[in-house]
Amino acid sequence: MHSERSSFGVGFRFCIKEIVDPLEIVTMCTQKRTPHLAVRYVCMLPHAHVLFSSIIHEFGKRQDLASALIAYEASRSKSDKPNMYVCRTIIDVCGVCGDSLRSRYIYEDLLAQKVIPNTYVFNSLMNVNANDLNYTLYVYKQMQNLGVIGDVASYNILLKACSLAERVDLAQDIYKEIKHMASKGALKLDVITYSTIIKVFADAKLWQMALKVKEDMLLSGVTPNLVTWSSLINACANVGLVEKAIQVFEEMLLAGCELNSQCFNILLHACVEACQYDRAFRMFQSWKESGVWKICDTKESNVPFAPTTTTYNILMKACGTDYYRAKALMEEMKTAGLSPNHISWSILIDIGGNSGNAGGAIQALKTMQDEGIKPDVVAYTAAIKACVENKNLKIAFLLFEEMKGHRLQPNLVTYNTLLRARSRYGSVQEVQQCLAIYQDMRKAGYNSNDYYLKQLIEKWCEGVIQDSDQNQGLLASGSSSIKTDLKKPQSFLLEKVAGHLQKDIAESLVMDLQGLTKVEARIVVLAVLWMIKESCTLGNPIKDDMTIILGIKRKGPGATNHASEVQNAVIELLQDELGLDVILEQPRIPITRNDFGSPFNPDMNNENNMNSRLPIDFEPLARRPAVLQRLKVTRKSLYHWLQRRVGVIRR
Numbered sequence: 001m002h003s004e005r006s007s008f009g010v011g012f013r014f015c016i017k018e019i020v021d022p023l024e025i026v027t028m029c030t031q032k033r034t035p036h037l038a039v040r041y042v043c044m045l046p047h048a049h050v051l052f053s054s055i056i057h058e059f060g061k062r063q064d065l066a067s068a069l070i071a072y073e074a075s076r077s078k079s080d081k082p083n084m085y086v087c088r089t090i091i092d093v094c095g096v097c098g099d100s101l102r103s104r105y106i107y108e109d110l111l112a113q114k115v116i117p118n119t120y121v122f123n124s125l126m127n128v129n130a131n132d133l134n135y136t137l138y139v140y141k142q143m144q145n146l147g148v149i150g151d152v153a154s155y156n157i158l159l160k161a162c163s164l165a166e167r168v169d170l171a172q173d174i175y176k177e178i179k180h181m182a183s184k185g186a187l188k189l190d191v192i193t194y195s196t197i198i199k200v201f202a203d204a205k206l207w208q209m210a211l212k213v214k215e216d217m218l219l220s221g222v223t224p225n226l227v228t229w230s231s232l233i234n235a236c237a238n239v240g241l242v243e244k245a246i247q248v249f250e251e252m253l254l255a256g257c258e259l260n261s262q263c264f265n266i267l268l269h270a271c272v273e274a275c276q277y278d279r280a281f282r283m284f285q286s287w288k289e290s291g292v293w294k295i296c297d298t299k300e301s302n303v304p305f306a307p308t309t310t311t312y313n314i315l316m317k318a319c320g321t322d323y324y325r326a327k328a329l330m331e332e333m334k335t336a337g338l339s340p341n342h343i344s345w346s347i348l349i350d351i352g353g354n355s356g357n358a359g360g361a362i363q364a365l366k367t368m369q370d371e372g373i374k375p376d377v378v379a380y381t382a383a384i385k386a387c388v389e390n391k392n393l394k395i396a397f398l399l400f401e402e403m404k405g406h407r408l409q410p411n412l413v414t415y416n417t418l419l420r421a422r423s424r425y426g427s428v429q430e431v432q433q434c435l436a437i438y439q440d441m442r443k444a445g446y447n448s449n450d451y452y453l454k455q456l457i458e459k460w461c462e463g464v465i466q467d468s469d470q471n472q473g474l475l476a477s478g479s480s481s482i483k484t485d486l487k488k489p490q491s492f493l494l495e496k497v498a499g500h501l502q503k504d505i506a507e508s509l510v511m512d513l514q515g516l517t518k519v520e521a522r523i524v525v526l527a528v529l530w531m532i533k534e535s536c537t538l539g540n541p542i543k544d545d546m547t548i549i550l551g552i553k554r555k556g557p558g559a560t561n562h563a564s565e566v567q568n569a570v571i572e573l574l575q576d577e578l579g580l581d582v583i584l585e586q587p588r589i590p591i592t593r594n595d596f597g598s599p600f601n602p603d604m605n606n607e608n609n610m611n612s613r614l615p616i617d618f619e620p621l622a623r624r625p626a627v628l629q630r631l632k633v634t635r636k637s638l639y640h641w642l643q644r645r646v647g648v649i650r651r
Contacts, residue, residue, distance in 0.1 A: 060093030095128030237270030353386025518569035
């Protein structure tokens with residue numbers, strides 16, 4: 001054991017012999033979450049600058065960033081200048097704890113102190129922020145500007161950031177640059193460099209470029225490892241090149257590389273991608289019968305293999321629409337001591353839907369919950385899709401509500417599946433239901449296919465003018481003549497319809513058509529009439545006249561009266577097509593005062609009203625209140641129309 005002179009020894013004029021390793025004390029303090037005690041202890045020791053890194057590292061392993069930062073601040077206060085090893089450690093811990101922003105603050109603080117970090121600190125900072133390619137490139141540029149020379153790890157991290165951002169073009173440029181540097185002897189590429197760029201190409205399905213990198217690797221004398229071979233096999237598997245994937249696998253065996261289950265799973269995946277489902281099962285069956293995996297009957301390359309949950313998930317996908325075979329595989333998985341995960345259940349649910357077995361899909365979702373696995377959005381979406389494809393829309397919408405009740409955020413597939421669930425609408429409730437989903441989708445930040453939904457609503461609305469009873473549902477006739485305005489955002493109309501249908505019958509008797517084209521105004525009017533019709537059928541009487549706000553009436557040379565165009569279209573619809581009595585209301589114009597303080601009435605023609613002789617767009621007349629054009633459909637007229645459509649209605 002080593003002898004150390006502590007502060008206590010100085011005070012009492014004797015030496016204290018350590019009876020334990022300082023790292024053991026540090027570990028005990030971190031286990032008890034006592035950063036201040038750990039700091040007090042290491043401050044007594046002469047090599048405290050080394051032990052501070054140990055404290056930070058130990059707290060990082062326990063995901064305790066707050067305690068690690070306490071140790072970091074203590075280290076700064078005990079030193080005249082920042083310790084680069086401590087700085088690197090705290091940045092790494094920020095990454096482990098998932099707080100990349102904190103690592104940036106630490107870096108900026110170093111720059112503020114006029115401290116230039118070394119290569120290792122820069123590498124840690126870039127690695128922690130590799131998910132943000134722009135920031136990683138920014139740090140790399142600063143590294144160059146400050147005169148800090150990057151090493152091979154720096155370029156490996158840049159390639160990693162490109163891989164995460166799926167920037168194949170940028171990764172290619174970096175690879176060319178470092179190859180050029182390596183040719184001049186300024187840099188020596190390692191297995192990580194080659195494996196990373198191979199993964200970039202594999203993920204982008206550029207299998208030929210991935211294999212070319214392998215040739216570069218071998219020429220430079222670098223031996224591929226398991227990660228390299230797995231990425232190469234995956235590059236072929238992603239494009240369904242089963243034979244090529246098997247060829248690469250056999251090269252891997254000849255190279256003597258140690259194998260794992262991932263390689264075999266990739267081969268199974270290649271078979272599934274190429275729709276060679278029988279081949280996938282033959283491979284798997286061969287292993288089950290012999291205890292080893294036989295890649296090809298003509299080869300003698302047999303290696304031990306233990307299937308994983310991923311193995312069975314891939315095989316379940318190979319079942320196609322055979323629900324019972326997939327279910328049997330899941331049972332076999334459990335017998336082998338493996339636990340089905342969310343992916344397993346989602347695959348089973350999806351197969352149930354694709355095979356027309358919606359009941360099996362719903363049962364799989366229920367069993368998943370019974371076994372203690374909370375369904376995620378993918379599982380719920382698969383079940384919803386199964387119900388929609390089997391025309392069980394009621395259950396589909398109930399599952400959607402259940403998912404929202406579990407605070408799961410639907411994804412784009414969920415929303416689109418429900419919005420396309422119906423090819424027609426038969427009731428106001430159905431329209432309200434879909435419009436509510438549409439609005440929820442837009443609030444979640446997804447772009448919806450507004451045109452598709454608008455077309456359905458147009459068809460549904462046109463059913464109002466048909467001579468059918470209220471239970472007939474949507475009639476497509478009349479919809480073919482409707483031509484939508486594609487230059488205008490469809491969402492504006494849909495929001496208008498949704499707003500009216502969410503009101504009660506009394507509020508819906510006032511319609512605001514401002515900002516709509518004459519075609520869109522027709523849709524909104526028909527939608528509201530549908531709602532009134534269904535509400536009255538349920539026994540809710542009409543108590544007031546229906547008022548329609550058309551827009552501001554404009555006068556003057558060249559003024560386009562958009563409100564008048566909408567007015568003519570709405571009157572034609574209500575009066576000619578539906579037989580309703582329509583009255584054009586003449587609003588009263590309140591008296592205001594002109595710039596001279598005199599009473600001003602635009603309907604008066606006197607000498608004091610000087611502004612009455614000025615053009616309509618003259619500034620003083622901007623104070624004139626807007627005149628809104630309104631139409632009124634009398635309660636009596638609505639009553640008689642409803643009598644003709646749905647029979648006896650309460651007054």
